[in-house]
Amino acid sequence: MADVHPEHAQLQADRIYLGWQYILLHPDPGPPPKRPSPAEEQAEGKAGAKPSDQELMRRERFQEDLLNRPVRIFRIFMVILAVLIVGLGGFGLMQWSAAIVGLLLAAGGAAVCSYALAQGDRAVRYRVSEQQARDDRQRQERDKELFRAQEEHAQRYREWQEVKERHDRQLAWYAVAVPDEIDRIDVAGGTLPGWSALITLLGATRLYSGGHLTVLDLSEGAIAKDLIELARKGGDDPLVWVLPTDLPRLDLGATLKPEAFADVLAHVVSVSEEHRTTRDLSFDNAILERVLEVLGENATINQVTAALRALAQVGDPRDDLRFGLITATQLERIGTLFGRGVSDRVVIERAWALESQLRKLETLGTEAVRLPPARLRVVSMDRQAGVFGNRVLGTYVATALTHILRQSPAADRPWYHTIIVAGADKLRGDVLDRLMDACETSRTGLVLTYRSLTPTVRERLGRGHAAVAFMRLGNAEDARVASEHVGTEHRLELAQLTETISDSVPGLDGGYTSTIAQVEDAKEEREDDNGADLAEDLVESTEWGRTADKLGEKERVLQRSREFLVEPHQLQQLPTTSVIVTDATAQGRRVRLADANPAILTFPKTTLGELEDVRDAVMAIDGKQREDNGEPPPNLGPPPPRLDWRKERQ
Numbered sequence: 068m069a070d071v072h073p074e075h076a077q078l079q080a081d082r083i084y085l086g087w088q089y090i091l092l093h094p095d096p097g098p099p100p101k102r103p104s105p106a107e108e109q110a111e112g113k114a115g116a117k118p119s120d121q122e123l124m125r126r127e128r129f130q131e132d133l134l135n136r137p138v139r140i141f142r143i144f145m146v147i148l149a150v151l152i153v154g155l156g157g158f159g160l161m162q163w164s165a166a167i168v169g170l171l172l173a174a175g176g177a178a179v180c181s182y183a184l185a186q187g188d189r190a191v192r193y194r195v196s197e198q199q200a201r202d203d204r205q206r207q208e209r210d211k212e213l214f215r216a217q218e219e220h221a222q223r224y225r226e227w228q229e230v231k232e233r234h235d236r237q238l239a240w241y242a243v244a245v246p247d248e249i250d251r252i253d254v255a256g257g258t259l260p261g262w263s264a265l266i267t268l269l270g271a272t273r274l275y276s277g278g279h280l281t282v283l284d285l286s287e288g289a290i291a292k293d294l295i296e297l298a299r300k301g302g303d304d305p306l307v308w309v310l311p312t313d314l315p316r317l318d319l320g321a322t323l324k325p326e327a328f329a330d331v332l333a334h335v336v337s338v339s340e341e342h343r344t345t346r347d348l349s350f351d352n353a354i355l356e357r358v359l360e361v362l363g364e365n366a367t368i369n370q371v372t373a374a375l376r377a378l379a380q381v382g383d384p385r386d387d388l389r390f391g392l393i394t395a396t397q398l399e400r401i402g403t404l405f406g407r408g409v410s411d412r413v414v415i416e417r418a419w420a421l422e423s424q425l426r427k428l429e430t431l432g433t434e435a436v437r438l439p440p441a442r443l444r445v446v447s448m449d450r451q452a453g454v455f456g457n458r459v460l461g462t463y464v465a466t467a468l469t470h471i472l473r474q475s476p477a478a479d480r481p482w483y484h485t486i487i488v489a490g491a492d493k494l495r496g497d498v499l500d501r502l503m504d505a506c507e508t509s510r511t512g513l514v515l516t517y518r519s520l521t522p523t524v525r526e527r528l529g530r531g532h533a534a535v536a537f538m539r540l541g542n543a544e545d546a547r548v549a550s551e552h553v554g555t556e557h558r559l560e561l562a563q564l565t566e567t568i569s570d571s572v573p574g575l576d577g578g579y580t581s582t583i584a585q586v587e588d589a590k591e592e593r594e595d596d597n598g599a600d601l602a603e604d605l606v607e608s609t610e611w612g613r614t615a616d617k618l619g620e621k622e623r624v625l626q627r628s629r630e631f632l633v634e635p636h637q638l639q640q641l642p643t644t645s646v647i648v649t650d651a652t653a654q655g656r657r658v659r660l661a662d663a664n665p666a667i668l669t670f671p672k673t674t675l676g677e678l679e680d681v682r683d684a685v686m687a688i689d690g691k692q693r694e695d696n697g698e699p700p701p702n703l704g705p706p707p708p709r710l711d712w713r714k715e716r717q
Contacts, residue, residue, distance in 0.1 A: 085244065085663060089560065138184060145176040239672040242676060242677050250506065254538060255538070262288070282294070283486070284490070287449075289447070295443070297604055308447070308581065311449065311456065320432075321365075326356060334462060334498055358375065358401070377402070378404065465494055468502065469498075469502045472505035477509050487514040491516060503530075520544075535552065535648075538645065559647070
């Protein structure tokens with residue numbers, strides 16, 4: 068497997084990524100401010116619209132004519148009277164002196180009326196001109212107001228444009244990683260597709276950052292299939308054991324000393340006896356240690372079961388002698404291991420119980436071959452096998468791993484080697500405790516996923532330096548326990564994309580394909596892929612990547628779906644890939660909602676930085692700008708780093 072190119076954003080080898088948190092630091096500013104226009108100003112003033120000049124003149128003249136109508140009638144009367152006086156004087160009906168006086172009076176009255184009418188007409192023109200002047204002043208004021216409004220709009224638009232650019236350029240998905248001091252992650256709840264997404268993400272970030280990964284899949288759901296394809300696409304040849312089919316080629320525990328081997332087998336036998344005490348385990352362990360002393364170094368399981376049959380007096384020991392599983396000398400020594408009497412009957416009963424369960428491991432390591440090194444190892448249980456047999460096999464693998472870790476020196480850096488146990492609630496509590504302790508002392512990262520919160524799981528959930536993650540919890544009681552653990556006062560934000568993709572990904576089908584029998588052929592056919600790219604590999608080799616790619620860029624919207632409180636009924640409705648991560652910090656318990664969908668790695672607005680780190684960096688940049696430039700424009704933040712997964716072959 069190759070590392071991320073050092074010049075680009077890269078995965079941190081000591082950082083465990085559980086998903087991505089959807090947060091928009093800068094809200095959407097909405098539509099741009101509307102530009103004011105003269106047409107709008109006219110539309111707003113339609114109710115009080117001013118008349119035109121001609122209309123105003125007509126109205127004023129009409130009013131003046133109404134007022135001057137008596138004057139006009141009187142002037143006409145004076146004119147008629149003047150004409151009548153002239154006529155009377157001309158015909159001699161009136162003396163000329165009287166006619167002249169009457170004519171002067173009539174003409175004077177008519178002149179006075181004409182003067183009054185002229186003054187009224189002049190007053191009309193004056194009022195019209197004054198009104199026109201007022202209208203011109205008001206029009207100029209409106210133009211000035213419109214100009215000021217347009218200037219204000221331009222300023223508001225520039226501010227909106229800056230906010231919009233900041234919103235469009237901002238990151239949307241921030242990495243959710245556990246603190247460096249965390250040495251274990253407990254995942255409670257979840258569906259098989261959800262576990263598949265989480266394990267694919269954990270495994271991809273571990274392998275592509277140079278680490279090693281061991282997956283013990285007790286779920287019988289083939290949840291590591293996408294991870295296997297991804298590792299193969301990236302240039303690695305993962306080793307996959309499907310038990311019990313590959314039990315003959317499983318050499319796990321072959322190098323253990325007799326004392327450790329006896330301890331492993333004693334715990335395997337206890338898998339069906341949940342209420343067994345430490346005293347019972349010690350008794351079984353003593354029987355097995357004595358049997359292994361007789362058999363000598365490098366004793367196999369089928370030799371142990373043959374010795375137990377002889378001790379329990381089951382079957383004909385001559386058959387085991389004929390097949391070479393036990394010698395006559397060993398058979399004689401086994402007969403004298405324990406005393407006679409009542410205690411002998413107790414030993415016989417326990418030996419019979421030990422043989423009946425250990426015989427499921429008789430083929431262990433009988434066809435073991437030297438396997439090439441691999442950075443991904445997957446040990447799974449065949450769903451076609453029996454439930455009890457799978458529990459025995461799973462307990463053996465977990466206990467053997469524990470002893471190997473106890474004998475190994477501590478790693479140089481934490482989480483370099485990571486062990487994932489899927490379906491850990493199928494293991495006994497003491498088996499889990501020993502595995503946790505061994506991983507802690509050897510600095511091996513440990514991820515335990517529990518389908519249900521049994522009393523055994525509740526006692527160990529988050530114990531020690533562990534982070535706890537909750538996925539969908541179908542059981543109401545489990546959801547109540549989880550909500551109390553997290554705290555119902557927390558309000559979390561769920562992205563619409565999380566619900567969209569979770570509903571679109573098909574369920575798991577099929578099972579694992581063993582690579583052990585064809586490991587040599589696979590090694591010869593392997594092609595060296597120096598151009599491995601994690602984003603491209605995710606799209607091509609995982610169901611999550613293909614589904615996200617089918618949805619297209621239009622579905623990758625920056626839109627919040629909903630907010631919810633951490634309440635039991637909400638935990639029962641979580642999308643498949645949602646993970647509520649809780650861990651303790653110096654400031655108190657931290658609660659974050661993440662999306663474990665590995666395809667988010669390929670999104671352009673995804674960063675490997677955590678929300679707090681990115682926010683602090685933006686504030687530092689903004690503070691430096693203000694210090695250097697006084698009052699800079701609104702901070703746009705750094706451009707989102709595009710995840711470049713080009714790598715160099717180690």
